[in-house]
Amino acid sequence: MHDHAPGIRGASHRRLLTASLAITSVVLVIQVIGAFWSGSLALLADAVHMLTDAAALVIALIASIVAARPATDRQTYGYQRAEVFGALINAVLLIGLSVWVVIEAIQRLLAPGDAEVRGGIMLIVAIVGLLANAAAMWLLSAAQRTSINVRGAYLEVLGDLLGSALVIVAAVVVLVTGWQAADAVASLLIAALIVPRAVGLLREVFHVLSEAAPKGTHVAEIRDHILSADDVVAVHDVHVWQLTRGAPVFTAHVVVDPAAIAAGRSGEILSRLQSCLAAHFDVEHSTFQLEPAGHVDTGDATHA
Numbered sequence: 001m002h003d004h005a006p007g008i009r010g011a012s013h014r015r016l017l018t019a020s021l022a023i024t025s026v027v028l029v030i031q032v033i034g035a036f037w038s039g040s041l042a043l044l045a046d047a048v049h050m051l052t053d054a055a056a057l058v059i060a061l062i063a064s065i066v067a068a069r070p071a072t073d074r075q076t077y078g079y080q081r082a083e084v085f086g087a088l089i090n091a092v093l094l095i096g097l098s099v100w101v102v103i104e105a106i107q108r109l110l111a112p113g114d115a116e117v118r119g120g121i122m123l124i125v126a127i128v129g130l131l132a133n134a135a136a137m138w139l140l141s142a143a144q145r146t147s148i149n150v151r152g153a154y155l156e157v158l159g160d161l162l163g164s165a166l167v168i169v170a171a172v173v174v175l176v177t178g179w180q181a182a183d184a185v186a187s188l189l190i191a192a193l194i195v196p197r198a199v200g201l202l203r204e205v206f207h208v209l210s211e212a213a214p215k216g217t218h219v220a221e222i223r224d225h226i227l228s229a230d231d232v233v234a235v236h237d238v239h240v241w242q243l244t245r246g247a248p249v250f251t252a253h254v255v256v257d258p259a260a261i262a263a264g265r266s267g268e269i270l271s272r273l274q275s276c277l278a279a280h281f282d283v284e285h286s287t288f289q290l291e292p293a294g295h296v297d298t299g300d301a302t303h304a
């Protein structure tokens with residue numbers, strides 16, 4: 001799927017990540033100061049999450065630079081997999097953060113101490129964080145559909161936005177009812193929001209690294225489409241995987257009518273098949289090995 005977002009959201013992934021990093025870094029400082037000033041664990045958890053976001057955006061930015069490097073004789077597909085490893089680091093950081101938040105929140109619930117949470121300061125800082133995260137999400141919303149690397153950063157910002165919303169609710173509860181435990185409860189809820197997204201990102205990373213067929217790709221449908229092409233007799237040894245999100249790769253052995261090869265139509269058949277995959281299945285990188293009928297046993301040799 002190709003996305004051609006107009007305006008600033010249509011900028012390069014690198015510029016979008018840089019802009020999001022700038023927003024995140026400024027709000028991080030505000031949240032850290034506000035967390036210590038208000039005594040809010042939820043706000044501090046959100047600040048630490050912001051720190052994780054900043055680190056994740058730096059990783060994503062570095063990964064996007066590395067991924068742009070051209071292919072070499074050693075890295076024949078280029079460095080697009082750097083985006084996947086960047087997403088992997090992001091997911092691990094998210095899970096680590098969640099564990100820290102849970103431990104701190106439980107300790108505060110079991111032993112609240114005499115510390116008082118200042119709901120007013122907590123509320124103001126949380127609103128600032130919410131608005132900043134909304135702006136960062138808007139910037140990344142288009143690019144995250146085609147880049148697993150940008151999606152990792154997008155999910156972190158999304159988790160932080162929801163975290164800021166929870167902090168706002170907790171602050172209102174503290175202000176209205178005086179129930180200090182609302183702050184720790186909000187921290188636990190923030191962790192609960194982070195974990196599923198981190199696990200989902202990890203699942204997608206492992207899906208790519210295991211070279212499974214991209215989500216939404218129906219190999220049988222592609223095979224049938226190839227078989228319906230003129231002069232094609234059979235297709236076997238089909239393989240579909242992706243270098244990173246939005247970069248599928250397809251290879252197959254296509255058995256064609258020997259008369260077509262003898263007539264010099266091999267180039268025409270090849271171009272037709274590649275155009276077909278690009279137009280109907282959004283596969284830009286496809287490789288076909290054309291074989292005359294009878295050259296190999298096509299039995300049950302299809303793989304995906």
